[in-house]
Amino acid sequence: xxxxxxxxxxxxxxxxxxxxxxxxxxxxxxxxxxxxxxxxxxxxxxxxxxxxxxxxxxxxxxxxxxxxxxxxxxxxxxxxxxxxxxxxxxxxxxxxxxxxxxxxxxxxxxxxxxxxxxxxxxxxxxxxxxxxxxxxxxxxxxxxxxxxxxxxxxxxxxxxxxxxxxxxxxxxxxxxxxxxxxxx
Numbered sequence: 001x002x003x004x005x006x007x008x009x010x011x012x013x014x015x016x017x018x019x020x021x022x023x024x025x026x027x028x029x030x031x032x033x034x035x036x037x038x039x040x041x042x043x044x045x046x047x048x049x050x051x052x053x054x055x056x057x058x059x060x061x062x063x064x065x066x067x068x069x070x071x072x073x074x075x076x077x078x079x080x081x082x083x084x085x086x087x088x089x090x091x092x093x094x095x096x097x098x099x100x101x102x103x104x105x106x107x108x109x110x111x112x113x114x115x116x117x118x119x120x121x122x123x124x125x126x127x128x129x130x131x132x133x134x135x136x137x138x139x140x141x142x143x144x145x146x147x148x149x150x151x152x153x154x155x156x157x158x159x160x161x162x163x164x165x166x167x168x169x170x171x172x173x174x175x176x177x178x179x180x181x182x183x184x
Contacts, residue, residue: 015045015077021060021087028059039088048079060087100134101166105143108173113149135166147174 019034019041021027027034027041034043048054054077061070071090075083106129109115115124122130135141146159162170 011079012047012049013080014047015054015079016082017043017045017056017075017077017085018082019043019058019085019087021090022062024062025087025090026061027087028061030057031059045077048077050079053078058085058087060090062090099137101137102134103132103141103164103166104169105130105132105145105162105164106169106171107145107147108171108175109147110149110175113147113174116146116148118144132164135164137166140165145172 019027020039021036021041023036023039025036027036029043034041045054045056056075056077058073058075059070060073061068063069071087073085073087075085077083106127107115107124108127109124111126115122115128117130122128132141141164143162143164144159145162146157148155148157150156158174160172162172164170
C-alpha cells in the first residue's frame with residue numbers, strides 16, 4: 001500500500017535506521033554502545049508489527065577539551081520503513097564556541113575627557129570597563145581608542161591603537177598623559 005509516496009508495510013517487517021556520525025563519536029542505541037566502522041552506519045531492527053510506532057533513543061558522545069559532550073535524538077521507526085538520524089555536525093558547534101571568548105578593556109580617563117572607540121563616541125567617565133563581543137581565540141583584534149579634553153578652548157587628544165585578544169584584559173590609562181591632565 002502506498003501512502004504519501006512511501007510504502008507502508010502491511011505485514012510484520014524490520015525497520016532500517018541510517019545513522020550519520022563521525023567515527024570518533026561513541027553511539028549508544030537504547031543505552032547499548034553500537035558497533036561502528038564508518039561515518040554512516042545502517043542498523044536493522046527485529047521484525048516489527050505493521051501499523052505500530054516504535055522508537056529508539058540514540059545518544060552521541062564525544063570528548064571536547066577533555067569533557068564529555070552528548071546529544072540525544074529520539075527516532076520513530078515503523079515496520080518496513082527507513083529512518084535517518086544525523087549527528088554529522090555534532091560536537092563541532094561546541095568546539096567552535098570554545099574557540100571564542102570575550103575580552104575586557106578598561107579605560108582610565110582624566111576628568112571631563114571624552115572617549116571614542118573606532119571613531120564612535122562612548123559615554124564614559126573616570127575608570128570604565130567594557131566587554132568586547134566574542135572574539136576568535138588565536139587572532140588579534142585592534143581598537144583605536146581616543147581621549148579628548150578641551151584646554152584653553154582647544155581640543156587636546158591622545159589616540160592609541162590597542163591590541164585585543166580573546167580572554168585577555170587590557171587597560172588603557174590616559175591619566176599619565178600630561179597634556180590631557182595638566183590643568184591651567
